Amino acid sequence: MSWRHWNGGRTLSTVKVVVRKSGQVIETVARPLREAEGGPAVVYRRRFWRYAAGSIDLDSRPLAPDEGNGRPAGSAQEERSEPRAVPATDDAGDREAIRTASAGVRMLVEAGPGTGKTEMAAQRIAGLIRAGLSPGQLLVLSFSRSAVRTLTRRLSRVAGPEDRVLEELRHVSIRTFDSWVFRMLRLLGGTPSALLAREHDANIAELTALIAGSRRDDVRALAGDRRHLIVDEFQDLPGVRGELVLALLELLAPPGHPGCGFTILGDPAQAIYGFAARNTAGAVFPGPAEYWKRVLSAYGAGLDVRTLRRNYRANAPLAGLSAKLRGVLLGPRPDEEKLRVIRESIAALPAPTQPIGPDWMLNGDAGNRAVLTRTNGEALRVMQKLFGSEVEGPMIPVRLRAGGHALLPPAWIATLLRRLRSPEPTRSQFTKIYAHVTGQGDMATHLKSLLPPEDVAWARLARASGAAEDTSSISVSDLRARLNWPDAFPDDQPSGEEGVIISTIHQSKGMEFDIVTILDARDDDGAPGEDSEAPAKTSAGEEASVGYVAITRAGGVLERMDGDAIHPPPRSRKFQGERQRLCHWRAGWVNLEMGLRGDLDPFGFVNPVLHDGAAGVESLQEFLLENARRLEGHKVMLCKQMAHGKALWNVHLQRGSSPDRLIGRTAHQLTYDLMRLLSEKGYSLPKTIMNLRIAGVGTVTSEAEFELEEPDRSSRLWLGVSLFGMGDFKPLRKKS
Ligand SMILES: Nc1ncnc2c1ncn2[C@@H]1O[C@H](COP(=O)(O)OP(=O)(O)OP(=O)(O)O)[C@@H](O)[C@H]1O
Structure with a gap:
């Protein structure tokens, strides 16, 4: 099939596309219009769809063949079906060995970018489940949230038609080091407030010390009957994470003793973290290469070393x-x-010919x-x-x-749980809440694009709260305590x-x-x-x-x-603590980065005093839900107000060049930083700050003291926005 863009390779217009599925409108998006054989088409979810009468129908067949990784043909991807330039593709044997190795095998997989390490990890997990391991016998750890997310998504693709495997795979927990360590320390008696008050690294170092010292047997017992450990992105583990992996290997899979196996995957050429990591005593940790060497020398001939060469990503x-x-x-x-x-x-x-600007994309x-x-x-x-x-x-x-x-945690959490009174909803209560919320006419339409299916939503909430995915009830206070942890909802990013x-x-x-x-x-x-x-x-x-x-x-x-x-x-x-903001003074204007975590007052979205009473709060919450998508990227204006003798800025949607609907307000953190920036130079705080934008609508919570009305008083979960950008303002000299 041949593809051309309108007008000889250039897109002329962007059109509104109504997306239909099962006869219903699920969302409206904007897309560049393209020409395919037989008429116009647009790209949606990485496939090409016939565009007719302003809409596309997801129940029809996509125009492009659904190749391996499901990208649209006719795009840059089409080139990938060409033969690869790299001849070194004789790694089929290694791939098969990784896929089929038994649980007790200890394996190190070294491979370049795009060679399918994440894919192999997913296949390895599926292979072990097929061979009879239960999800609880596997421990899968990775460095970054994006890796966890990618691996989780791949699992659903590698399962194949065997229902049992698919079901079991859904229960395999794949975690970042940070979140797994948090869970272990909690099980060892740590309190959430103490653990959250520290850096992730301090928690990781503590668990490593406990493994090496007094609580070794307790950690071993809590780790359960692990039969296989999978660690992805091993190159990025220098520092406390690397030390933890070595301690874990030694605990679960001691060299010379058969039993628990492991698969460690990584690419030394992609090591980008921890070169200069230091331990608490100030000594530099060994570099990335050292950790490979340590595993190699600890396990010697007992280690199966594999290499992947073929690049599946790039043309x-x-x-x-x-x-x-x-x-x-x-x-x-x-x-x-x-x-x-x-x-x-x-x-x-090569450089793109068009200058960067709104039309560029x-x-x-x-x-x-x-x-x-x-x-x-x-x-x-x-x-x-x-x-x-x-x-x-x-x-x-x-x-x-x-x-x-x-980004804030996903908006569907507050949409479902804001009106919850029970501190520990059960599975059947949740079913009722879900049916009630999704059954409300308009609400159902707004939620369509936000909300996962009921069982998936429950599993994600359970996991985020630290409980097992098949738990029969969830503690809302546990959920709140971990809501702002970076990887609390990896699948919703x-x-x-x-x-x-x-x-x-x-x-x-x-x-x-x-x-x-x-x-x-x-x-x-x-x-x-x-x-x-x-x-x-x-x-x-x-x-x-x-x-x-x-x-x-x-x-x-x-x-x-x-x-x-x-x-x-x-x-x-x-600024204070480790906070950094971009800042310019230019031609009488200041330009300061805003929208960092903590810049907005969480209560500003539900404060009845700010929004003219409970009805105003309800109206704002509805507005945020109804417009969640449209608000992404919308400009806001910050207008200074005094609250209890302190300056804060009300956040208004911008219309033309004026402030429009009030959404929330800033927190003291921003005021302090502005004062530090301006006072020392003899300037007063600005009345108006322009040019910030909404990053997204999401769920907000806070444990701080604040008198709330119902329903927010019980659930302490509501909708809010996050901001990003460089705030512009003209500083005025303080009157002497
Ligand atoms: N055996 C395979 N057959 C076809 N496609 C594959 C295969 N393995 C991986 N891919 C595809 O190749 C791409 C790269 O794979 P993957 O992301 O797993 O590589 P990676 O080694 O983890 O890369 P990186 O180190 O850069 O993160 C993905 O789109 C994946 O779906």
């Missing part, structure tokens, strides 16, 4: 580039030399797309450029993934399957995109001295690996964007 030229650069990174050259090669490769990439190849940057500041600047000056968010979803800007993701390279780890644009920022960007978020602080070896990770995220198209596109370069400064 021929990109697979060739990846293989060449991997050779350089794993070779003997000095780190500075490796970094030079990576930089030259990025500098040699409507053109070009179909497929999902990412812009990757080194720093949060760069990601934010790219975002600003893409949004332009429009008050409403763009028609194609654009999402930011950068440190400090975590946007998958990046549609639209554009703007991400730091670190956050893009383990992900893949049809089209990747790497922001090629200059060396001096973002490094103005000690107060800044400074890429200059990373070692040459680490930065080379970071560049390599960026290059290898692309499946079909890889291009570079010149750093000048986001000029002036972002600079960041430190």
Whole structure:
């Protein structure tokens, strides 16, 4: 099948597309219109659909053949069916060995990007379940949330038609180190408040110490009858996580004693964390390579070492580039030399012809797309450029993934549970709540795109609260305590399957995109001295690996964007604690990054005083649910108010250039940072702050003291928004 875009390869217009399934409208989205054989088509969920009378019908057949990984033909992906440039595909034997090894086998799998480590991990898990292991006998740990999410999604694909396996796979818990450690420490007697008050690393170090010391037998008992341990992304475990893995291996699978097996997967060329990690005594942990060596030497001949070579992600030229650069990174050259090669490769990439702006993402190849940057500041600047000056968010979803800007937990939690009175709802109560909420005419329509099926919703809530997925009741206070943990709802994060993701390279780890644009920022960007978020602080070896990770995220198209596109370069400064915000003083204006965790007052969304009583709160909550999608990317204005003698800013939706509907208000954290920034220079706090946008609508909670009305008093779960962007304001001199 041949595909052309309208007008000789360029998309002329973006259209509203009503998406229908089973005769019902499930959502309305915007898509570039494309021409396929026989008429217009649009891309939805990575497939091409016939577009007729303003809608697409998901019950019809998609136009593209549903190939292996389900991407649309005719996009950048089409090139992938070409023969690969990399001939080294003789790894079928290794793949088969990994898939079929028995549970007791101890295996180390080393493989480059796109070779299917995550896929193999999923197949290994499915193989073990097929061979008779129960989900509880498996422990699957990974470094990052995105890896956990990807692995969880892959599991549903590898199950095959055997019902039992599929059912069992749904109960395999795949966790980040952070969340597994949290659970273990709780079971060992730690209180949630104490555990949450510390850094994840401190919790991990404590569990490692307990394994080595007094509580070894308790940890062993709590770990249960584990028969196999799977660890993905082993290269990123230097530091406390690496120490934990070594301690766990020694505890569960002691060398020389048969029993529990393990599969450890990783790629030393993609090590981007922990080069400079230090222990509590200030000593530097060993580098990534050292941890491989330690496993190799501890298990010696008892270890089955496998290598994967074939790149399933990238088309021929990109697979060739990846293989060449991997050779350089794993070779003997000095780190500075490796970094030079990576930089030259990025500098040699083609640049998009159109300047970055709101139209930029409507053109070009179909497929999902990412812009990757080194720093949060760069990601934010790219975002600003893409949004332009429009008050409403763009028609194609654009999402930011950068440190400090975590999305709120999904909105469906508050939508289902806000009116809950019981502190411990049972499964059957939940069924009634679900039926009630989804049965309300309009509500059902708004919820369609937000809400998972009932059994999935229950399992996710159970898991997030720390209970087993088949638990018969859930503790709402446990759920609240863990709601803001970063990986509490790994399956509800946007998958990046549609639209554009703007991400730091670190956050893009383990992900893949049809089209990747790497922001090629200059060396001096973002490094103005000690107060800044400074890429200059990373070692040459680490930065080379970071560049390599960026290059290898692309499946079909890889291009570079010149750093000048986001000029002036972002600079960041430190505030209280570890908080960093980008900041500029320019031509009488200040430009300050806002929307960090803790910048908004959680009670601002349900405070009756702020919203003219309980009816106003209800109306806002309904508004947020009804407009959840439309509000993404919408501009807000912050207007200063005094509350108990302290300045706070009310958050209003922006209409034209004026404040419109009130949504919430800022928290004291932002006031303190603004005071620190302005007072020392003799300026007063600004009346109005412009140009921030809504990142998304989600669930908000808080354990802090605050008089709430029902229903929020019992559930303490309600809807709110998170913000992102650079707030603009004109500082005024304090009157003397
Ligand atoms: N055996 C296979 N056959 C077909 N496609 C595969 C196979 N294995 C993996 N893939 C596909 O190739 C892509 C890359 O796989 P995967 O993400 O598992 O690689 P990875 O080694 O984990 O990559 P990275 O290290 O870059 O995160 C995915 O789209 C996956 O679905």
